[in-house]
Amino acid sequence: MEIGIVGKPNVGKSTFFEACSLSGAEIANYPFTTIKANRGMAYLRAADPGPALGVTSNPKNSFIRGSTRFVPVELLDVAGLVPDAHKGKGLGNQFLDDLRQASALVHVIDVSGSTDVEGNPVDKGSHDPRSDTAFLVNEVDQWFKGIISKDWTRLAKSSESTHMAIDKLLAEKLTGLGINIHHITMAISHIDRPDKPTRWTDEDLFSLSIELRKASKPMIIAANKADKADDGQIKDLTAHVKDAHVIPTCSEAEMALRKADKAGLISYMPGEGRFEITNASKLNDAQRKALQRIQDVLDRFGSTNVQKVLESAAYDLLDLIVVYPVEDEHKFTDKDGRVLPDAHLMKRGSNARDLAYKVHTDLGTHFIKGIDCRTRRTVGSDHELKDGDVIKVHANA
Template sequence: MSVLIGIIGKPNVGKSTFFSALTENAVEIGDYPFTTIESNRGVAYVRTKCPETDLGKKCNPNFGKCFNGTRFIPVELIDVAGLVPGAHEGKGLGNKFLDDLRRADGFIQVIDSTGSLDQNGNSVGRGRFDPLEDAEFVHREIILWLANIISDGLIRKLRKLESEGGKLEDIIYEKLSGLGIDPKDVSQALKNAAVPSNLKNWDDQVSMRIAEEIIRLSKPGIIVATKADKIDHDESTKLKEKGVQVVSGDYELVLRRASKAGLISYLPGDVSFTLADPGKLTPAQLDALKRVEDFMRVNGGTRTQEALEYIVYQVLKMIVVYPVEDENHWTDKNGNVLPDAVLLKQGSTAIDLAYKVHSDLGDRFIRAINGRTKRVLGRDHVLEDGDVIKIVAAR
């Protein structure tokens, strides 16, 4: 299963545009709340330097693609329906969106950098709303949703625990099954949340604290302020100082479409583009591309691709590892060069990689071999970004 990232935020902030630019999927984009009723799923790509350059041979990716030594590795995105305050108790489209997010590894919360939308996504005029205020309520909705799941029927279970024994960790873990949460994170969250030892002192605040810790440990997120093509330098700086990724999803979308139509030459994340044939463009197209070009010069690109890579590499802390069957030629059994690129959490080991490739390969693991050094690696050997690894398994 690949990495899954949920795109969330109130209506109209630019989620679908951001999603569409990254996945090149055509989706509904609209200037009114709740354009997106159903969530959209799509595949986007994160860049990394492909080991093919060290090998001096072109790779043959099974998934994703590679251009001039830059490998594009698939990650899954889900663009969920607009989220408004009170969603956890059914307001707006209610809890549905939260259920879409059960399997997400992390969140990208999109906010409107222009501050033009109230909490329900209605236009209230430029700069009337502090974009950062959204960060608070969305975070809170997610925590409330999780706290509700934790609290549901909990007291009864805790009483049983007191009379019959057992572990609190197991109860909470069971409640969160299907959310893709690691048992280690549940244990840590319970420690951090200072859970009362006496049942009498347990209240909803305790569930809130546990939920908050679990989100922090297990489903981290970033904030992306889009529509940056409409704000000035000071507004942009202010957001960046708060750790917000400032992007123009719309300009990225323009570039992807123009590139697809053969009008420009542009790879996702490039800081500039070149016109294929200026004579082929209408004055309106030239004008639009000129505006995009100016924005890119000042900002170092549209920053859309970078925002995705920031959450994958810096926040979720993923590395890329290349499993191969032939450690000398870095191929699979059919001679395909570096066919697979796997995203793994930093700190993952040889056995983790084996299980990721195939559960059978994990079960029959004997040893691994580093394709660069040819050194033999044990199951607990910690892998590094860019490693090319052969797994040797029992027949």
């Protein structure tokens, strides 16, 4: 599972990425700072199951603060996209390839209107951020269309001569784009097109691309640099966007808070609207003033909203749940005695066997039964998992 960060150059994609992952991405106030994609781990909040089960968790793939479990999800920060990237403008579209496996996209926009269409810094308000929404989805649509059109005639003829559904043939072709048969069947059902695939026009293929993008790369908008924007600018962008959730963010503040927390200067829980200064004597005047400005941002928006965007992408757009596999259903441990070690993100609707496969292919192949550790009930392979489930899998040796 991977979440991609997209947008035109210089809007704060790498700052958003860095705020979530603290992995050392380069950030600068000019376009195309990022050329090679940055990949890192971000963390989503979930309720740790330890307290309810009367045990103290000892996480391995995740971490805990207070009673909150932070669950890992991969995040990808790519180069900026400019209009006509699909025709080779800017850095062209080779980096769209980096987004192939992304399951959802965070579209970062400079809501303060301080960057022009190519990402150059301009006076606040001199660029209308509303124009940034349509071009980006169009670039993704054109990218999909290019891939579908290539080879379409052969595929359509083959579907008709072999009587194999076009959905299936397309699924084989598009699997590398993170597109599955369900996305395709749903997308085809939404377009008005002739029955025979050989008769589909260029326009039909473009409509299909749009529907496939909606199904396979759902998007949320981070109205970034909100600290610099007027309320009116945020309101205008939100009112303009009809088909995506718009959340004002301040990635720069989030990054500063996480770094200060890591350095032991403050105590800050990602997603919260407050922080505490823990080491006042170590702060210089500039840092004190910067923290005051950040507190003003938190008071204005409730939080920096970076965590909110990330969690909305995972929990709302992708409908993910968190599941905890264990080896000992009484002590909730793994084979090394670690309590509730791993937290896995799974699509809602996944079953016990899907979880077994996620832990290890052998465990999935040789699945016998599962135990729901909260209720102690035995569950079958097709038992649908719930958010927060703790599951022991029994398999043949």
